[in-house]
Amino acid sequence: MSLNRHQSAGYMTNWAARLFARAIDQKLKPLGFSSGYLPVFFALADGGARTQKQLARDAGIEQPTMAATLNRMERDGLITREKDSEDRRVTHIRLSPEARENAKDIQAIVDQVNEAALSGLNSLEQRVFLDALGKVTTSLAKAEDEDDPKPDDQ
Amino acid sequence: MSLNRHQSAGYMTNWAARLFARAIDQKLKPLGFSSGYLPVFFALADGGARTQKQLARDAGIEQPTMAATLNRMERDGLITREKDSEDRRVTHIRLSPEARENAKDIQAIVDQVNEAALSGLNSLEQRVFLDALGKVTTSLAKAEDEDDPKPDDQ
DNA sequence: CAAGAATACATAGCTTGCTATATAAAACAT
DNA sequence: ATGTTTTATATAGCAAGCTATGTATTCTTG
Structure with missing residues (x-):
């Protein structure tokens, strides 16, 4: 039972999401966001x-x-x-x-965090990563739907 | 100000993480996990x-x-x-x-959700995706550290 | 050895997510 | 026209994350 959790997509995605949120929240705090x-x-x-x-x-x-x-x-x-x-x-x-007055500042902070997060990836890797995130969400959303079909998904 | 949030790494990572958690929680619930x-x-x-x-x-x-x-x-x-x-x-x-009695079942559920999540990616994309998640967490953790250096990181 | 610093854990209070359920209004159907 | 169903939002209660701070114990140092 020795699992390397760094190979688990779910674990790593959750971890990355928390780091994103922490970074964004720190920088948005002065703006009341x-x-x-x-x-x-x-x-x-x-x-x-x-x-x-x-x-x-x-x-x-x-x-x-x-x-x-x-x-x-x-x-x-x-x-x-x-x-x-x-x-x-x-x-x-x-x-x-x-x-709305804060729009530009907020956009800048979001861009800055995204850029820092992706700084270790070359442009091909960045494209594959974002594309993969899209496919992963699509797959998970579809699986969710199949388990528990809601009619209101228009 | 028309931002396509599907191009934002932070937004997509957060979304994927929530879908992962929902899927895992649903399936672990019967085990009390x-x-x-x-x-x-x-x-x-x-x-x-x-x-x-x-x-x-x-x-x-x-x-x-x-x-x-x-x-x-x-x-x-x-x-x-x-x-x-x-x-x-x-x-x-x-x-x-x-x-500990539930170890096998829990492992199976985790594997199953990860597999479903990655089912839309070929094996190269899967490797790049997991590798990218590792690099993203490393970059974000480093940025966090630089902003707010804690001595206890041994 | 006593005072202060460091360490491990606990507690308080907040955010952001969830499910389940209630409420009020509108739409539908007989 | 009234009774049912659907729709939009609200509320309750919990999980899992965070920061800030408290408390007890151990370590360090003068």
Whole structure:
């Protein structure tokens, strides 16, 4: 039973993800931002509005997780919520002007961390790595679906 | 400001890590195990004892996180804690016999998820992917160290 | 040897993820 | 038109990660 965990894709992916999050969170902290806000930030960066459900699906997280994230972002003054006048179940979420002011800085930090992370790879390896991540997520998402098919995946 | 997040290593790594964890947790649940227990499980699978500090360093997580994980594992009857008789600060942690009985099943589940995740890659891509994950963690860990040098990294 | 530093672990409080379930509104179907 | 189903969001409770800090014990050093 001697397993080399450095050969385990799941273990290494989890480890890398934690290091990414730690690096990003450290650098975003002075801006009042954190890694969990990024998917929302990028989804809304065009200035438009999205519903909670759209944001969750877009970020690949569950609805209650997105609800909690949006609560923190609202608390921190980064988003606004506006009830739809026609369908009162729906809420439209937008970035606040204050959040949008930080766009350039946030983008720079994200780029910087990604660049540092990939600095040990040549450009071919970088391409294969990103491509592989895409294929891995596709495979895992498909396996998840087969085990537990949700109809709402449109 | 139109960023394709599928090109962001950090975003994709985080996404893949969540899919890995979800898949593993689903399959480990019937055994009373979860993904957070795996690093401890593998570190102790040889039947020997480790201290909390050794386990945390080995798993690449912080000491309080490991303390919480060990509390849950103890609650679930998967480990035993034994105070060192010489140095009363130190606790020796071992897998319980019950935990060790599940070793083969757990290994099989981990292998199965890893295999499914990598099924879309040919063997060259798999090698490059695992190698890249190693280099990415090395780069990120080094950057972390440079920002905030801890003396205890022996 | 006593005082201070270092070490191992514990605790508090937060974030970001999950599942399961509740609630309210809208849509559908008889 | 009302009863059922679907949809959007909310809430509860847990896991696993983090930082900051507390506590007890051991080591070091003057």
